[in-house]
Amino acid sequence: MNCLWCHDDIMPDITWLNFWNPFYEPGKICTTCKEGFPIIVDHVCPMCSRPSKNEEVCGDCQRWSNSEAFQGALERNVSVFSYTPIMKDMMAKWKYRGDYELIHMFSEDVRKKFKEAFGKSKATLVPIPLSSSREKERGFNQAKAIAMLLKRPIESVLTRVQDEKQSKKTRQERMEAENPFQLVKEVKGEIILIDDIYTTGMTLHWAAELLKKGGSTKIQSFTLIRS
Amino acid sequence: MNIKNPTENPSNVYAAHLSGKILLRNEIPFTETEIEMLLNQKFLNEIRGIEDSNFGYRCVRCGNQKRYLIGRIPTKTGKQIYCRNCIEMGRVSTFEPLYKWAGPELPLDRLKNPCAWEGQLTVHQKIASDKINEAMTNRTKLLTWAVCGAGKTEMLFRGLTDAISRGDRICLATPRADVVRELVPRFRKAFPEVSITALYGGSPDKDDGCQFVISTTHQLFRYERAFDVMIIDEADAFPFYADASLVYAAKKARKESSSLIFLTATPRKWIKLQSACGFLPTVFVPSRYHGHPLPVPTFPSCYSLKKSLQKDKLPPKINDWIAEKERNNRRFLLFVPSIEMAEQISKLTKYEYVHADDPDRIEKVECFRKGEITALITTTILERGVTFPSIDVAVIDAGHNVFDVAALVQIAGRAGRNAKDPYGDVSFFHQGKSDAMVGAVKMIEMMNNLAKERVK
Ligand SMILES: [Zn+2]
Ligand SMILES: [Zn+2]
Ligand SMILES: [Zn+2]
Numbered sequence: 001m002n003c004l005w006c007h008d009d010i011m012p013d014i015t016w017l018n019f020w021n022p023f024y025e026p027g028k029i030c031t032t033c034k035e036g037f038p039i040i041v042d043h044v045c046p047m048c049s050r051p052s053k054n055e056e057v058c059g060d061c062q063r064w065s066n067s068e069a070f071q072g073a074l075e076r077n078v079s080v081f082s083y084t085p086i087m088k089d090m091m092a093k094w095k096y097r098g099d100y101e102l103i104h105m106f107s108e109d110v111r112k113k114f115k116e117a118f119g120k121s122k123a124t125l126v127p128i129p130l131s132s133s134r135e136k137e138r139g140f141n142q143a144k145a146i147a148m149l150l151k152r153p154i155e156s157v158l159t160r161v162q163d164e165k166q167s168k169k170t171r172q173e174r175m176e177a178e179n180p181f182q183l184v185k186e187v188k189g190e191i192i193l194i195d196d197i198y199t200t201g202m203t204l205h206w207a208a209e210l211l212k213k214g215g216s217t218k219i220q221s222f223t224l225i226r227s
Numbered sequence: 228m229n230i231k232n233p234t235e236n237p238s239n240v241y242a243a244h245l246s247g248k249i250l251l252r253n254e255i256p257f258t259e260t261e262i263e264m265l266l267n268q269k270f271l272n273e274i275r276g277i278e279d280s281n282f283g284y285r286c287v288r289c290g291n292q293k294r295y296l297i298g299r300i301p302t303k304t305g306k307q308i309y310c311r312n313c314i315e316m317g318r319v320s321t322f323e324p325l326y327k328w329a330g331p332e333l334p335l336d337r338l339k340n341p342c343a344w345e346g347q348l349t350v351h352q353k354i355a356s357d358k359i360n361e362a363m364t365n366r367t368k369l370l371t372w373a374v375c376g377a378g379k380t381e382m383l384f385r386g387l388t389d390a391i392s393r394g395d396r397i398c399l400a401t402p403r404a405d406v407v408r409e410l411v412p413r414f415r416k417a418f419p420e421v422s423i424t425a426l427y428g429g430s431p432d433k434d435d436g437c438q439f440v441i442s443t444t445h446q447l448f449r450y451e452r453a454f455d456v457m458i459i460d461e462a463d464a465f466p467f468y469a470d471a472s473l474v475y476a477a478k479k480a481r482k483e484s485s486s487l488i489f490l491t492a493t494p495r496k497w498i499k500l501q502s503a504c505g506f507l508p509t510v511f512v513p514s515r516y517h518g519h520p521l522p523v524p525t526f527p528s529c530y531s532l533k534k535s536l537q538k539d540k541l542p543p544k545i546n547d548w549i550a551e552k553e554r555n556n557r558r559f560l561l562f563v564p565s566i567e568m569a570e571q572i573s574k575l576t577k578y579e580y581v582h583a584d585d586p587d588r589i590e591k592v593e594c595f596r597k598g599e600i601t602a603l604i605t606t607t608i609l610e611r612g613v614t615f616p617s618i619d620v621a622v623i624d625a626g627h628n629v630f631d632v633a634a635l636v637q638i639a640g641r642a643g644r645n646a647k648d649p650y651g652d653v654s655f656f657h658q659g660k661s662d663a664m665v666g667a668v669k670m671i672e673m674m675n676n677l678a679k680e681r682v683k
Contacts, residue, residue: 001295002295007295007296093314097314097315097318098309099298099309099311099318100309101311139300139302139307139309139318139320140300140301140302148301
């Protein structure tokens with residue numbers, strides 16, 4: 001096997017423990033490269049996974065909780081990696097160049113973090129959608145790619161009606177803009193939204209608000225990166 | 228642009244951009260309507276980007292078949308396949324086809340006497356120049372083995388002059404972008420009327436129907452059966468030597484009937500072997516254009532290197548070497564085996580350092596070339612192609628395995644390239660002599676002896 005990042009040969013690290021585990025799939029990444037990708041360990045905001053020294057709820061999250069429209073929509077967000085230059089490089093190669101395979105570097109870390117955060121939760125996984133034109137161009141939806149690593153049922157109940165381009169707007173403008181998503185099918189019960197990156201949290205809050213209106217009870221999110 | 232009578236034949240406008248190329252849809256600089264029209268006219272063909280065979284998948288653009296460089300994207304209906312090897316140039320996949328020109332070939336100008344160079348060739352250069360011209364005219368292969376500083380570029384001028392007059396499309400490919408940047412102005416000066424383009428990752432030039440393409444070997448992926456003359460410079464250099472897909476690209480970019488000229492100073496085994504067996508006719512240019520022998524490296528030992536650097540000091544021997552150069556107003560290059568060492572020695576000496584991923588690399592090299600800075604510390608990236616007049620060279624930790632025979636011969640060849648100053652000092656500081664160091668000296672001495680014999 002070769003490392004997906006540096007192409008060097010890697011010896012899979014097989015122990016008796018994982019030898020008998022038919023679901024064990026090592027990440028396709030060598031130990032040197034693995035060390036370069038910044039896993040979030042501790043000292044984070046309990047609501048959004050942003051670094052926070054004394055683990056207090058951050059200012060942004062307090063604003064979300066105080067906002068009328070989004071209050072209580074998204075219970076919390078859990079992320080696996082922080083957004084350092086190597087992660088930016090990875091995102092450029094994965095999303096913009098379209099090198100889908102790179103996600104398999106993180107299969108182990110993603111599963112581990114998910115298990116730590118959500119345990120045996122029966123929640124339904126809902127990936128954040130792309131507009132159909134964007135998905136066609138890229139050939140895949142990155143949020144779904146992450147969800148698929150988790151080997152649990154996935155419900156693609158959201159569609160994106162607007163274009164992804166929203167980076168030019170200010171935070172205020174974005175909060176006041178129209179919800180870019182539509183709910184195709186209502187899902188009762190618990191939901192874990194999946195996306196590639198949590199930046200302002202806007203996208204996930206839009207999706208959460210919609211699902212909540214549709215009757216979901218507890219909505220959390222899980223992203224590969226917290227920027 | 229080099230379009231003959233666009234009004235007479237409107238397809239020439241398209242041929243200028245597309246002839247001899249194999250491109251992704253988004254690399255074609257025309258509107259959707261125009262592309263549809265060309266497809267309907269059968270001037271443009273859509274072909275599969277990934278071929279499926281009994282041996283697995285193969286990328287049609289770069290020839291990659293390595294399983295770990297073939298990617299899979301799961302979809303509702305199964306899976307799509309893409310190539311990871313050439314993905315930096317845009318993704319080729321089972322749902323992203325390639326487009327190949329099938330219309331009339333782009334007619335090129337046939338300039339008479341395009342060469343403005345007025346210099347004189349030496350006896351050795353003349354012999355090689357005639358052989359090169361012969362190979363280009365007869366569409367055959369030739370290995371030109373010329374020592375560093377033999378004046379390879381000038382030896383090409385005669386053959387290129389005739390090729391241009393025939394209306395041939397010409398490509399000079401080299402593994403290094405630095406070398407492309409260095410060669411282009413020299414060829415533009417020699418052939419001022421000819422359309423010449425420079426292609427490397429991120430280059431500002433585009434090929435919109437140029438007669439002469441100077442390119443990194445990577446950029447050749449976008450060509451298919453384009454060139455009548457293919458010159459491969461530094462044929463043995465990494466990564467061309469290491470990467471089979473670049474060999475594939477160079478082969479694919481040539482027309483079936485075309486000439487292939489390898490230029491090298493240090494042919495590695497495979498080329499030497501072909502040459503020795505007579506598969507590849509060879510012309511050897513053993514002396515530098517100024518007729519002086521290649522400088523032979525000396526091997527000053529420097530066993531304290533590791534210890535000194537651990538204490539963040541330069542070993543006294545290297546310190547003395549640098550001080551002597553400074554006293555005599557000599558400019559010099561310091562080659563080091565790693566970026567870390569480059570950085571450390573840069574701090575200790577206050578001289579700039581460059582490495583492959585240095586964003587300011589081009590400017591630093593330019594500064595050194597112009598004589599604005601006295602010295603430059605470098606990893607092996609400056610070992611070939613790039614020429615600086617009147618410099619001395621030292622290699623620190625020359626026994627390190629990044630310095631193989633070819634690299635060391637090339638490094639030694641950086642010194643004494645100027646006729647006014649033909650004797651450069653080349654010092655290989657080492658912590659124990661390596662076979663490569665001994666091999667390099669043997670090779671240099673052999674070439675110097677051959678040069679002497681030829682003169683007699
Ligand atoms: Zn690696
Ligand atoms: Zn927070
Ligand atoms: Zn390819």
